[in-house]
Structure formats: C-alpha cells, structure tokens
Amino acid sequence: MNIPYLFPNRFKKIGWILFIPAAILGIYILKSGEVPAFFETSVLAFIHESFINSDSELISNYYFEVIENNILDEILVIITIIGALFIAFSKEKHEDEYINKIRLNSLVWATYVNYSILIISTIFVYNATYFWVMLLNMFTILIIFIVRFNWQLIKLKKEASYEE
Amino acid sequence: MKNSIKVERAKKNLTQADLAKLVNVSRQTINSMELGKYVPSTVLALRLASIFETDIESIFTLEESDWK
Numbered sequence: 001m002n003i004p005y006l007f008p009n010r011f012k013k014i015g016w017i018l019f020i021p022a023a024i025l026g027i028y029i030l031k032s033g034e035v036p037a038f039f040e041t042s043v044l045a046f047i048h049e050s051f052i053n054s055d056s057e058l059i060s061n062y063y064f065e066v067i068e069n070n071i072l073d074e075i076l077v078i079i080t081i082i083g084a085l086f087i088a089f090s091k092e093k094h095e096d097e098y099i100n101k102i103r104l105n106s107l108v109w110a111t112y113v114n115y116s117i118l119i120i121s122t123i124f125v126y127n128a129t130y131f132w133v134m135l136l137n138m139f140t141i142l143i144i145f146i147v148r149f150n151w152q153l154i155k156l157k158k159e160a161s162y163e164e
Numbered sequence: 165m166k167n168s169i170k171v172e173r174a175k176k177n178l179t180q181a182d183l184a185k186l187v188n189v190s191r192q193t194i195n196s197m198e199l200g201k202y203v204p205s206t207v208l209a210l211r212l213a214s215i216f217e218t219d220i221e222s223i224f225t226l227e228e229s230d231w232k
C-alpha cells in the first residue's frame with residue numbers, strides 16, 4: 001500500500017540519530033544556560049522586541065532587522081523537531097492499511113492528550129513556568145504520538161505471537 | 165462483521181504468514197482480521213477473495229451490530 005505522505009522506513013533511524021543528541025543537548029542548555037559564543041551570529045529577524053534605548057524601560061517591536069543572536073538553541077529546536085517528525089512519520093518495515101489506521105488513531109489520541117495537558121497547565125501554571133510549558137509543548141504532541149503508536153504496535157505484535 | 169478467513173486459510177493450507185505475503189499485508193493484520201478486531205478495506209477484502217477463489221460474501225457476513 002502506497003502512502004505518499006510518509007517517509008521511507010530508513011528515515012526512522014535517521015530520526016533517532018538527530019532527535020536524541022539534539023534533545024539531550026537542548027535540555028542541558030536550558031538547564032545550565034551555557035551557550036558557546038561560537039554560535040553568536042547575525043540573523044534576520046522578521047520581528048523582535050527590544051528596549052527603545054539603553055536606559056529606557058519601554059519595549060517596542062522591530063520588524064525586518066538584522067540582529068545579533070546565539071543560534072545554537074534555534075539549531076537544536078529545528079533538529080529536534082525534524083528528528084521527531086522522521087521518527088513519527090516514517091513507514092514501518094511492513095506498512096499496510098491496519099498499521100495506517102493505528103497511526104491515525106494514535107495521532108488523534110496524542111492530539112487530545114497533548115491539548116488536555118496544555119489546558120490543565122493553562123489553568124494551573126502561571127508566569128515564567130507557563131513559558132516553559134509552552135516551550136515543551138512544541139515537542140509533546142510528537143513525543144506522545146511516538147510513544148502511543150509504538151506501544152500499540154508492540155501490543156499488536158504480542159497479540160499476533162499467541163496465534164497461528 | 166464476522167469472517168471465515170481462518171477457515172478459508174485452512175482449506176488452502178496456508179499459514180497466517182503465507183496469506184499475509186499473498187495479499188501483501190503484515191501477519192499481524194491477518195491475525196487481527198481473524199480475531200474480528202480489524203475490518204479490512206474493500207480492496208483488501210477483494211484481494212482475500214481472489215486468493216481464496218471465492219466471492220466476498222462467502223468470507224464476510226454482516227452482524228446485527230453492523231447496522232447500528
């Protein structure tokens with residue numbers, strides 16, 4: 001069965017190779033706040049906010065300006081997301097219509113769980129901690145999906161091994 | 165929906181793995197269909213019928229619950 005919107009099976013391994021180091025390094029940087037100056041560079045910001053002048057407390061938005069930024073966190077976010085997408089949406093070794101159905105069910109389930117967590121966090125988490133919730137929420141839908149889908153596949157294989 | 169895949173498979177003397185290969189799905193999918201956990205698409209049902217050299221109605225039968 002040919003499903004056009006899935007990556008070939010080998011992308012799953014590539015996904016893990018991208019995802020694990022990027023996620024670990026990303027968490028380390030978040031926790032420690034250490035970012036090597038090597039990644040300091042000029043970037044084009046479609047929008048950014050900054051103080052109007054050095055001693056002012058007024059913050060204003062600026063559009064389409066070149067600014068200085070440490071791009072390590074940007075690189076890690078992109079690698080983590082691409083890795084997770086490859087893991088989540090690569091074909092199984094033996095892809096068929098039942099696995100495709102399980103994939104769809106898992107995706108709906110993951111979406112519900114993800115937004116349930118977000119709603120609960122919105123009600124009970126405030127201020128800077130809520131920012132962390134939003135940050136992690138960038139990845140949770142894919143992570144929840146990967147866990148759910150693979151768990152369902154393991155369950156399926158276990159069931160099938162009893163029969164014949 | 166009830167099906168007689170297991171019976172038809174026995175008639176042809178095929179294992180789940182053999183049948184899976186013939187209709188191009190995984191063995192788990194054959195198993196899930198036999199257990200009634202998965203209702204195949206029309207295309208897969210027709211492929212099964214073709215392998216068993218019979219018509220779809222003699223493999224799959226509707227149950228009361230399928231009308232709800």
